[in-house]
Amino acid sequence: MSAAGDDKRSGGSREDLLSEVTYFGYAGETNTSKVLELARKRLHERSIGKAVIASETGRSILKAISIFQGSGCRIVAVTHSPDFSCGPKGDIPIGINRNEYERTMKQIEGAGIEVVQGARNPVSPPRIEWTWNGMAEAVDYTLELLGSGTKVAVEATVIATEAGKVNPGEEIVAIGGTFKGLDTALVVRAAHSKEFFDEFEIREIIAKPRYNVRSQVPYSDSSWRGNIDQYYAD
Numbered sequence: 001m002s003a004a005g006d007d008k009r010s011g012g013s014r015e016d017l018l019s020e021v022t023y024f025g026y027a028g029e030t031n032t033s034k035v036l037e038l039a040r041k042r043l044h045e046r047s048i049g050k051a052v053i054a055s056e057t058g059r060s061i062l063k064a065i066s067i068f069q070g071s072g073c074r075i076v077a078v079t080h081s082p083d084f085s086c087g088p089k090g091d092i093p094i095g096i097n098r099n100e101y102e103r104t105m106k107q108i109e110g111a112g113i114e115v116v117q118g119a120r121n122p123v124s125p126p127r128i129e130w131t132w133n134g135m136a137e138a139v140d141y142t143l144e145l146l147g148s149g150t151k152v153a154v155e156a157t158v159i160a161t162e163a164g165k166v167n168p169g170e171e172i173v174a175i176g177g178t179f180k181g182l183d184t185a186l187v188v189r190a191a192h193s194k195e196f197f198d199e200f201e202i203r204e205i206i207a208k209p210r211y212n213v214r215s216q217v218p219y220s221d222s223s224w225r226g227n228i229d230q231y232y233a234d
Helices: 029-046 059-067 099-110 135-146 148-162 193-199
Strands: 022-024 050-054 074-079 083-085 092-094 114-117 171-176 184-189 201-209
Touching (some): 022 029, 029 059, 029 184, 059 099, 074 148, 148 193, 148 201
Parallel strands (some): 074 114
Antiparallel strands (some): 184 201
């Protein structure tokens, strides 16, 4: 990235920045620890004080607690509303404040992590008319060109901003994944949903899978890797 002059949006002067991007050979849960380590490194490099992490069951957040320990970073966990997702051994409960995850919630809240739970946030600016299945779906498909993890990281940031846990215009690290676990980390500039097209920015890609998962059954896709059995463990 190269620019000159003052950056009015960030409040400081722009500099030429050189950062590595990591591309994973597979999408999915297998990348969780590595993407968290890379995210922590970028937080330090950019002096960013907040990370938004998407987590359906809380397992990724528990890993983040260990990896981010001592970083001084404030973590906001964004989880799904109570529901189920498919799996090879039956449905997997999601939404980490369900009764089944009381122990997990105690660990997360005990570490000072704030949890935001809710449905995905639609992006529908009134100045644009859209007739094909809704603007939110169009945004979904567009973001998925960069992978499901990118879409999830962006959505999680908007949800956290709507909940007041992230300030509009704030630069944060956003972390998401494909199906289960984490595989994508971005540096983004946050915005409310109503200002998404005018204000939201994906400023840096820290890491992402090189290949997208196209299957409706992600865990059986050749581009996805991860340990599904752990999601059936007590």
